[in-house]
Amino acid sequence: MDALRSRLSRGAGSPRGHALRGMRLLLGFCSLVLCVLQPGAAEAHQTASSRMEVLLRPADREVDVMLLVPARDLGDTLGIDTDGSQDLSEAELRAASARVSRYLAEAVDIRPLRGKPCRPTGTGFVRRASPPSHVLWMDTFTCPDLSGTVLVSNRALFETGSYRHLTRIQVGERVESTVLSPDTPTYSVEVEGTALEPAALLSTIGRFLVEGVRHILLGIDHVLFVVCLILGEQRFRRLLYVITAFTVGHTTTLVMSALDVVTVSPSIVEPIIAATIVFVAVDNLVRSDVHRLRWAVAVLFGLVHGFGFSYVLREELRLPTGALLPALFSFNLGVEVGQVVVVASVWPLVRWVRGQRWSLGAIRAVSLLVAVVGGYWIVQRTLLS
Numbered sequence: 001m002d003a004l005r006s007r008l009s010r011g012a013g014s015p016r017g018h019a020l021r022g023m024r025l026l027l028g029f030c031s032l033v034l035c036v037l038q039p040g041a042a043e044a045h046q047t048a049s050s051r052m053e054v055l056l057r058p059a060d061r062e063v064d065v066m067l068l069v070p071a072r073d074l075g076d077t078l079g080i081d082t083d084g085s086q087d088l089s090e091a092e093l094r095a096a097s098a099r100v101s102r103y104l105a106e107a108v109d110i111r112p113l114r115g116k117p118c119r120p121t122g123t124g125f126v127r128r129a130s131p132p133s134h135v136l137w138m139d140t141f142t143c144p145d146l147s148g149t150v151l152v153s154n155r156a157l158f159e160t161g162s163y164r165h166l167t168r169i170q171v172g173e174r175v176e177s178t179v180l181s182p183d184t185p186t187y188s189v190e191v192e193g194t195a196l197e198p199a200a201l202l203s204t205i206g207r208f209l210v211e212g213v214r215h216i217l218l219g220i221d222h223v224l225f226v227v228c229l230i231l232g233e234q235r236f237r238r239l240l241y242v243i244t245a246f247t248v249g250h251t252t253t254l255v256m257s258a259l260d261v262v263t264v265s266p267s268i269v270e271p272i273i274a275a276t277i278v279f280v281a282v283d284n285l286v287r288s289d290v291h292r293l294r295w296a297v298a299v300l301f302g303l304v305h306g307f308g309f310s311y312v313l314r315e316e317l318r319l320p321t322g323a324l325l326p327a328l329f330s331f332n333l334g335v336e337v338g339q340v341v342v343v344a345s346v347w348p349l350v351r352w353v354r355g356q357r358w359s360l361g362a363i364r365a366v367s368l369l370v371a372v373v374g375g376y377w378i379v380q381r382t383l384l385s
Contacts, residue, residue, distance in 0.1 A: 048073065049164040049316070052180070054110070054152055056171045058191050063110050063118055063141040067165075071133045073157050078103060087133050097126045104137045107156035111143075113188065118143035146191060153186040166316050175321040176200075178207060204323045205330040212334020215312055217341065221273055221377065222305060224370050226342050228280040229298060230350055231363050232287075238294075243343060245295040249302020250309060251332055257310030258319060258328050269307045271381040276301040277374035284367035309335060 050073070055064040071088040075081030080096040081088060093100070101124065111117035124139030157163045165180040169189050178187040184207075190200065216222055229246065233239040256262045280297070309332075313319065319327050353359050 048157075048160060048162065049166055050157065051316075052108075052154055052165045052167045054167065054169045056146065056150065056169065056189070056191060058146045058171070061143045061146045063143065063146070065108055065110070065139055065141060067104055067108070067137045067154075067156070068129060069104075069135050069137070069157070071128070071135050073160060073163075074100060074135055077157055077159055088128070088135065090128065093126065093128060093135065100126050100135065101137065101139070104156055105139060107154055108141075109151070109153040109155075109186075110141050111151050112145050112147065113149040113151060115143075115145045118146075148191060149188050150191055151186050151188050152180075154180045155185050158182045158185070166318070168318050173321070175318075176204070176323075177318045177320045177327070178204075179211065179317065201323050201326060204320060205326050208317070208327045208330040209334040209337075211312075211317055212331040212336075213338040213341075214334070215309065216335045216338030219308075221277060221374075222308070223342055224373060225273075225277050225280060225301070225305065226339060227346055228277065228284060228367060228370055229294075230343065230346050231367055232280065232284045232294065234354065236347065239343070239347065241295050242298045243339065245298040246302040246305070247336060247339070249299040249304075250306035250335070251302075253303045253306030254309045254313070254332055254335075255328065257307055258313050260314075263310075263314075264307045266308075266311050267381075269304060269311070271378055272304050273308050274374050274377035274381055276304055278371050278378065281367045281371035281374060285364055285371070 048070075050067060050069040052068075053064075053066040057063065071093075072081075072086045075086070075088050075092075078096065078099060080092055080099065082092055083089070088096075101122070105120040105122070108120075109117060118141035120139045120141050122139065124137065126135060126137050128134070129136035152167070152169060154165045154167070156165070162182065167178050167180050167187065169176045169178070169187070171189060171191055176187075176189055178184075180187060188200065226243070226246070229242050230239060233242060253262070257264070280301070283297075313328070313331055317331070350363075353362050356362070
């Protein structure tokens with residue numbers, strides 16, 4: 001028994017034992033890659049969400065509400081997808097329209113901070129809408145009073161877990177944006193005034209900061225790109241130069257696109273983002289020395305990734321007119337915080353791997369896997385989109 005333990009101990013410290021541990025790390029990464037390639041995770045930025053538009057009309061004491069919800073989510077929650085198609089046909093929606101209207105009207109709550117709640121008139125409608133496989137619900141709420149601070153809440157589809165309602169609220173010429181979720185289902189808006197109150201401004205800054213962090217950490221394509229940049233550097237100082245260059249690039253186009261100076265269609269940007277991942281991953285495979293122009297590549301590709309960030313900001317979160325620059329700054333800061341988290345998490349592991357005999361093979365294997373994922377995304381975002 002002692003001899004066996006001795007052999008096992010020697011084996012664990014041998015090059016073969018180190019290689020086995022390295023292979024376990026690679027297998028863990030492979031598992032992550034396989035999860036990325038699952039159909040539900042294939043879209044690198046998708047999360048379960050709906051879109052809500054709220055128009056407050058204080059003079060009429062009325063509120064118009066529009067909600068655009070994925071048909072699949074409604075069908076699963078209410079059990080009205082009778083044919084199991086993960087969509088709602090015209091016939092299914094027509095048969096369940098009263099139930100859908102009642103469910104959504106009960107989920108949406110609008111009320112003054114001090115006063116009675118607004119009530120839906122029931123004069124709205126439910127119908128299929130664009131984008132495909134979505135349901136549009138509209139109704140008007142009447143309010144005994146619509147002044148001061150008004151609370152807007154939406155708890156629809158929270159039964160499914162971490163659901164999000166990307167919400168845009170308009171009062172006169174002022175537009176405010178927020179994300180309603182199970183953690184923060186209610187948003188307060190001031191009916192009077194033309195700018196956000198200090199408390200509301202701080203709340204907006206905090207929300208967009210969190211959304212920036214969330215986007216980079218859940219945007220697996222951006223994460224894999226940063227991982228490839230890390231894998232290609234041996235010294236932390238050089239890595240800082242490269243990451244800073246990437247930051248300069250994506251910040252530039254994020255700001256320009258968010259302010260509508262330059263915009264590019266996601267149908268063009270998303271395949272190019274995937275191509276940048278393949279390029280950097282393959283570069284890790286073929287080059288034998290430090291690429292002196294790596295920082296220039298990072299700047300150039302950062303410009304592309306910035307357009308990807310801006311699409312989320314413009315089309316999903318949508319910048320509030322009353323706090324446009326603070327929201328833009330805080331979202332970008334959130335992206336940088338998320339990027340720091342990725343670097344701080346991955347760099348120590350890469351440094352440890354580089355100290356092992358099998359480091360070159362491990363780094364090339366991971367780069368190859370990332371290149372395969374990037375190639376898959378190129379096909380998905382062009383031929384299969």
